[in-house]
Amino acid sequence: MTSEERHVEWRVPSSCDSNTCVEVGMADDEVRVRRARTTEPVVVFSREEWTAFLRSAKDGEFDL
Secondary structure: OOOOHHOOEEEEOOOOOOOOOEEEEEEEOOEEEOOOOOOOOOEEEEEHHEEEEEEEEHOOOOOH
């Protein structure tokens, strides 16, 4: 874990009762996503990319 990652406050949904959830952490101008309760690979998005993703999810763009 890098010193930069130590300063990320990770948030996991309260409904997560296993490691099948994801955590989201904010760091400066980035949003980081990883598998819950691990230090495994992190996917990094800009805040603009994250906002666009959330907007699309709320609009049902990813519904099957």
